[in-house]
Amino acid sequence: MDIVRLTAVSKTYGTGSSAVTALDKVSLGFPEGSFTAVMGASGSGKSTLLQCAAGLERPSAGAVSVAGEDLARLRESALTRLRRETIGFVFQSYNLLPALTAEQNVGMPLRLAGHRPDARAVRAALSAVGLADRARHRPAELSGGQQQRVAIARALVAAPRVLFADEPTGALDSASSRMVLAILRTLVHERGQTIVMVTHDPVAAAHADRVVFLADGRLAGTLDRPDASTVAARLTSLETAGELVLDAGHAMPRGGGAMVRGGGDAMVRGGGDAMVRGGGDAMVRGGGDAMVRGGGDAMVRGGGDGSLLGEGPFPGGTSQMNEQVSESRPTWGASLAGMLRAKRTAGAAAC
Numbered sequence: 313m314d315i316v317r318l319t320a321v322s323k324t325y326g327t328g329s330s331a332v333t334a335l336d337k338v339s340l341g342f343p344e345g346s347f348t349a350v351m352g353a354s355g356s357g358k359s360t361l362l363q364c365a366a367g368l369e370r371p372s373a374g375a376v377s378v379a380g381e382d383l384a385r386l387r388e389s390a391l392t393r394l395r396r397e398t399i400g401f402v403f404q405s406y407n408l409l410p411a412l413t414a415e416q417n418v419g420m421p422l423r424l425a426g427h428r429p430d431a432r433a434v435r436a437a438l439s440a441v442g443l444a445d446r447a448r449h450r451p452a453e454l455s456g457g458q459q460q461r462v463a464i465a466r467a468l469v470a471a472p473r474v475l476f477a478d479e480p481t482g483a484l485d486s487a488s489s490r491m492v493l494a495i496l497r498t499l500v501h502e503r504g505q506t507i508v509m510v511t512h513d514p515v516a517a518a519h520a521d522r523v524v525f526l527a528d529g530r531l532a533g534t535l536d537r538p539d540a541s542t543v544a545a546r547l548t549s550l551e552t553a554g555e556l557v558l559d560a561g562h563a564m565p566r567g568g569g570a571m572v573r574g575g576g577d578a579m580v581r582g583g584g585d586a587m588v589r590g591g592g593d594a595m596v597r598g599g600g601d602a603m604v605r606g607g608g609d610a611m612v613r614g615g616g617d618g619s620l621l622g623e624g625p626f627p628g629g630t631s632q633m634n635e636q637v638s639e640s641r642p643t644w645g646a647s648l649a650g651m652l653r654a655k656r657t658a659g660a661a662a663c
């Protein structure tokens with residue numbers, strides 16, 4: 313039986329031209345007692361998926377049920393109770409309370425559920441993540457990886473039926489990471505808990521029973537009994553599948569490459585290259601190259617080069633100016649603006 317079920321779940325943030333579709337009609341079930349890894353490029357909707365599934369965000373459309381309850385039908389108080397009693401969540405940003413010690417943070421879910429934290433249970437959870445000797449430390453006195461492990465201990469202490477963990481090993485060295493993954497597997501196989509874990513690491517994903525891939529807010533396949541090299545290969549093929557070529561207009565895939573041949577803007581949120589041949593801006597937020605041949609700006613926030621072969625300010629990265637190209641190629645694409653002809657390759661992103 314699926315303890316968590318998403319049916320055609322969509323989530324849009326913002327409105328009008330700034331609207332972002334973080335999830336696009338995702339239907340997915342998580343069987344009780346299973347361990348699922350969720351993977352996909354940065355911005356593909358993984359955290360949003362977890363937050364909708366855990367009742368922390370309300371979907372814009374579609375339905376989520378947890379332990380047989382349709383979350384949309386629950387009053388706020390019943391939803392809060394369900395979250396406290398059935399669901400554990402390890403946040404990507406840890407969300408520890410800075411004024412509390414490690415043991416007080418770990419005891420928090422019990423306190424919120426109206427119980428006095430059992431000191432032994434709290435100690436056991438901290439020991440399980442190798443932090444028995446840091447119980448009295450506050451988050452600011454702990455390293456990033458130690459804070460992440462406190463957040464995991466906090467999620468374990470109430471033994472939730474479903475544990476959502478958003479990149480729980482993202483800040484850990486390989487030994488701590490192996491330790492945490494071994495704990496998660498034990499919870500699934502010995503205690504029958506259900507785990508849904510976001511990760512970028514194919515080795516971590518290989519500890520799961522199944523991997524779910526997301527691309528641009530959509531389900532892009534699943535892999536049962538994953539091994540690290542198959543997962544890595546699937547991730548690579550997802551990235552190259554995200555290419556988008558437009559004659560004019562705006563291209564905005566979240567992973568993969570974007571190219572606008574006429575005028576317009578290209579923006580890549582995950583890794584990949586963005587290129588604009590007419591006038592316009594190219595921007596890459598993950599790693600990759602941004603290149604503009606007409607006038608406009610090229611900007612790279614992760615690693616990579618921004619090449620500007622026209623004129624215009626260049627806010628970041630490294631640039632190559634090439635006046636000849638700018639003269640021989642004025643912003644001819646501008647005349648094409650509005651004629652949006654999207655030629656999509658496999659798995660193309662929306663624009």
Ligand SMILES: Nc1ncnc2c1ncn2[C@@H]1O[C@H](COP(=O)(O)OP(=O)(O)OP(=O)(O)O)[C@@H](O)[C@H]1O
Binds near residue numbers: 326353356358360404
């Ligand atoms: N509160 C919000 N307001 C507006 N946009 C948001 C909000 N939260 C997420 N988004 C957007 O929704 C998309 C999906 O974000 P999400 O955090 O789910 O991605 P992710 O797959 O978890 O990425 P990462 O691997 O970087 O953590 C992104 O484009 C992001 O910019």
Ligand SMILES: [Mg+2]
Binds near residue numbers: 359360404478
């Ligand atoms: Mg995330």
